[in-house]
Amino acid sequence: MRRFLLIAVPYLWLVALFLIPFLIVLKISLSDIALARPPYMPQLDLSAGWEGIRSFFAALDFENFRFLTTDDLYWKAYLSSLQIALISTLLTLLVGYPIAYAMARSAPEWRPTLLMLVILPFWTSFLIRVYAWMGILANEGLLNQFLLWLGVINEPLTILNTNTAVYIGIVYTYLPFMILPIYSALERMDDSLLEAAEDLGCSRMSAFWLVTIPLSKNGIIAGCFLVFIPVIGEFVIPSLLGGSGTLMIGKVLWEEFFSNRDWPVASAVAVILLLILVIPIILFQRNEQKQREAEG
Amino acid sequence: MAQTVFAPWEDPTEKPLIQFKNVTKRFGDFTAIDDLTQDIFEKEFFALLGPSGCGKTTMMRMLAGFEAQTEGQILIAGQDMARVPPNKRAVNMMFQSYALFPHLSVWDNIAFGLKREGKDKDKIAARVEEMLRLTRLSKFAKRKPHQISGGQRQRVALARSLAKAPKLLLLDEPLGALDKKLRQDTQFELMDIQEKTGTTFVIVTHDQEEAMTVASRVAVMDEGRIIQVSTPAQIYEAPNSVYVADFIGDVNIISGRAKPEGDKVAVRWAEHQPDIIGTTSLPFADGQEIHFAIRPEKVAISAEEPQDAANKIAGKVLDIAYLGNISTYHVELPTGHVIKAQTANTRRLSRRQITWEDPVWISWTDTAGVLLER
Numbered sequence: 096m097r098r099f100l101l102i103a104v105p106y107l108w109l110v111a112l113f114l115i116p117f118l119i120v121l122k123i124s125l126s127d128i129a130l131a132r133p134p135y136m137p138q139l140d141l142s143a144g145w146e147g148i149r150s151f152f153a154a155l156d157f158e159n160f161r162f163l164t165t166d167d168l169y170w171k172a173y174l175s176s177l178q179i180a181l182i183s184t185l186l187t188l189l190v191g192y193p194i195a196y197a198m199a200r201s202a203p204e205w206r207p208t209l210l211m212l213v214i215l216p217f218w219t220s221f222l223i224r225v226y227a228w229m230g231i232l233a234n235e236g237l238l239n240q241f242l243l244w245l246g247v248i249n250e251p252l253t254i255l256n257t258n259t260a261v262y263i264g265i266v267y268t269y270l271p272f273m274i275l276p277i278y279s280a281l282e283r284m285d286d287s288l289l290e291a292a293e294d295l296g297c298s299r300m301s302a303f304w305l306v307t308i309p310l311s312k313n314g315i316i317a318g319c320f321l322v323f324i325p326v327i328g329e330f331v332i333p334s335l336l337g338g339s340g341t342l343m344i345g346k347v348l349w350e351e352f353f354s355n356r357d358w359p360v361a362s363a364v365a366v367i368l369l370l371i372l373v374i375p376i377i378l379f380q381r382n383e384q385k386q387r388e389a390e391g
Numbered sequence: 392m393a394q395t396v397f398a399p400w401e402d403p404t405e406k407p408l409i410q411f412k413n414v415t416k417r418f419g420d421f422t423a424i425d426d427l428t429q430d431i432f433e434k435e436f437f438a439l440l441g442p443s444g445c446g447k448t449t450m451m452r453m454l455a456g457f458e459a460q461t462e463g464q465i466l467i468a469g470q471d472m473a474r475v476p477p478n479k480r481a482v483n484m485m486f487q488s489y490a491l492f493p494h495l496s497v498w499d500n501i502a503f504g505l506k507r508e509g510k511d512k513d514k515i516a517a518r519v520e521e522m523l524r525l526t527r528l529s530k531f532a533k534r535k536p537h538q539i540s541g542g543q544r545q546r547v548a549l550a551r552s553l554a555k556a557p558k559l560l561l562l563d564e565p566l567g568a569l570d571k572k573l574r575q576d577t578q579f580e581l582m583d584i585q586e587k588t589g590t591t592f593v594i595v596t597h598d599q600e601e602a603m604t605v606a607s608r609v610a611v612m613d614e615g616r617i618i619q620v621s622t623p624a625q626i627y628e629a630p631n632s633v634y635v636a637d638f639i640g641d642v643n644i645i646s647g648r649a650k651p652e653g654d655k656v657a658v659r660w661a662e663h664q665p666d667i668i669g670t671t672s673l674p675f676a677d678g679q680e681i682h683f684a685i686r687p688e689k690v691a692i693s694a695e696e697p698q699d700a701a702n703k704i705a706g707k708v709l710d711i712a713y714l715g716n717i718s719t720y721h722v723e724l725p726t727g728h729v730i731k732a733q734t735a736n737t738r739r740l741s742r743r744q745i746t747w748e749d750p751v752w753i754s755w756t757d758t759a760g761v762l763l764e765r
């Protein structure tokens with residue numbers, strides 16, 4: 096009985112906070128838009144009894160999903176989101192790995208401080224930090240002023256409201272999610288493994304590729320998923336730092352929901368987004384499980 | 392055919408493979424290796440013995456190239472090693488912590504060094520199989536290091552360091568985790584490999600029996616210095632100090648004042664007791680501090696007073712340790728000293744003549760023990 100209760104807790108959690116909301120969204124995505132409150136039809140009318148339920152289900156259809164295929168805005172937005180997520184995950188990896196590596200190689204007494212510094216940005220509001228980037232990247236912003244002062248450029252660069260600004264924002268925001276898992280993998284690594292590799296004929300460089308990289312592989316994979324998955328649905332960064340050319344599904348979703356007040360279409364967009372995310376989430380879980388098994 | 396004894400260290404024309412020249416290694420202000428000068432010759436099986444923290448691993452790491460000496464010079468085959476990185480040395484090391492690659496299978500761990508040499512696949516595979524057979528790991532080739540036992544891991548580490556057939560092999564406690572039987576087998580394997588390949592071995596061990604079995608020479612270390620280097624027999628029979636005598640095997644030490652008597656030296660060690668007579672080539676001055684060391688198996692024990700022994704003392708049996716093939720008697724002398732005497736058990740236990748509290752005589756010849764200055 097106690098074991099049953101222990102298992103039941105996470106399942107109840109999952110049902111209450113994921114499955115039920117998902118079913119509600121799914122239901123809305125199958126409904127029709129209505130000028131009412133809530134702005135969709137049909138509503139479930141239990142007072143009508145069995146007939147009510149029958150007519151409720153009869154009114155549900157896939158019309159909104161069909162609509163998504165008629166306008167190429169949607170699939171372009173999905174694709175562009177995937178592309179931006181992919182590129183920014185790679186960029187975050189390129190920036191994050193050396194930082195994690197340097198942290199893991201630093202003197203042990205420094206490591207807690209460095210970890211602290213990585214997490215420190217979370218202490219201020221995410222929105223404030225994104226606004227700060229607007230101030231930095233704007234045409235008259237700090238970055239341009241600095242570069243002009245250095246004489247590197249003669250005219251201010253247009254960075255804000257471009258995809259470049261979105262990438263900068265994403266890399267900046269999601270960097271800790273990349274650094275932390277890689278750091279924890281590297282920190283656990285035994286230095287004598289590198290010595291053994293060198294002893295057996297590796298140069299420093301090949302020891303890095305043959306030992307350090309494979310041993311931090313799980314950290315890299317975890318970090319990449321932790322960045323990739325939320326970035327696909329990212330809304331704040333593209334809408335604040337990106338321009339009209341930046342197409343991301345999070346932004347489309349927001350506009351359907353709040354500008355068009357078309358809840359059913361917005362829900363359909365959300366359902367498909369979730370289906371797209373299920374694949375990397377399952378892969379991520381698999382990686383975690385494999386790692387746990389490897390550690391016995 | 393005349394059998395020549397392998398003793399290159401006694402041949403002044405022989406070129407040593409390894410030369411430590413006044414090597415000092417400091418970590419901060421801690422001196423791990425203290426002004427060490429030592430030659431090691433080709434095809435030697437050189438054992439380092441000493442208490443924990445005396446600098447054995449540090450010596451190995453300097454040979455492998457992981458630590459640079461603070462002072463002095465290390466030469467391998469006549470070449471100064473100061474600027475040679477580990478991967479450019481014909482030296483392989485078996486790490487005390489094994490340092491197996493956790494992401495690679497046993498097979499790939501052993502093949503790791505061979506692959507770096509760029510040998511062709513068949514040769515690598517053949518060599519790995521040979522190493523697996525040698526260390527009896529064939530069954531575990533596909534497993535990862537975390538899926539095998541501690542002793543098996545140790546054998547993988549050994550196989551990996553052997554695979555490249557290096558000129559110089561450094562083994563840091565290679566057999567500590569093995570059971571006695573497997574350890575002895577592996578010791579003989581090592582000696583066999585050494586005979587076949589002519590590899591020079593430097594081996595660290597905590598097990599003196601192991602050092603005695605495998606080594607051509609044994610170095611006893613203490614606090615970053617080598618106290619004595621000799622063949623196992625010499626170290627055992629003729630230790631140069633109380634430290635070495637005490638470190639290797641069981642020993643009785645009696646301290647006193649020297650009194651030279653012709654070609655012999657008497658040790659005055661207690662009042663109302665006869666002097667201990669011993670022989671030595673060391674010059675002792677009258678009244679100089681002297682230590683008499685004798686192995687328990689050289690001390691005879693008897694119920695009756697022996698007639699023609701050079702040294703004999705009466706005492707009382709304090710304790711008997713029965714060790715199967717031998718028994719050790721702890722004999723208390725009237726002075727309070729406790730002397731250990733060992734005899735082979737040729738009789739059955741029940742018929743043993745001497746038992747607890749029995750008055751007994753212990754005796755030994757005048758060449759049975761050694762006389763030491765320090």
Ligand SMILES: Nc1ncnc2c1ncn2[C@@H]1O[C@H](COP(=O)(O)OP(=O)(O)OP(=O)(O)O)[C@@H](O)[C@H]1O
Nearest residue numbers: 418421423441442443444445446447448449450487
């Ligand atoms: N990197 C280091 N920094 C500071 N001190 C060190 C370092 N490496 C070794 N030492 C010290 O040098 C001394 C010798 O160490 P070493 O590892 O050579 O001992 P050992 O003889 O191999 O001991 P054991 O039998 O326990 O393996 C020890 O006191 C150790 O604390």
Ligand SMILES: [Mg+2]
Nearest residue numbers: 447448487563
């Ligand atoms: Mg050691």
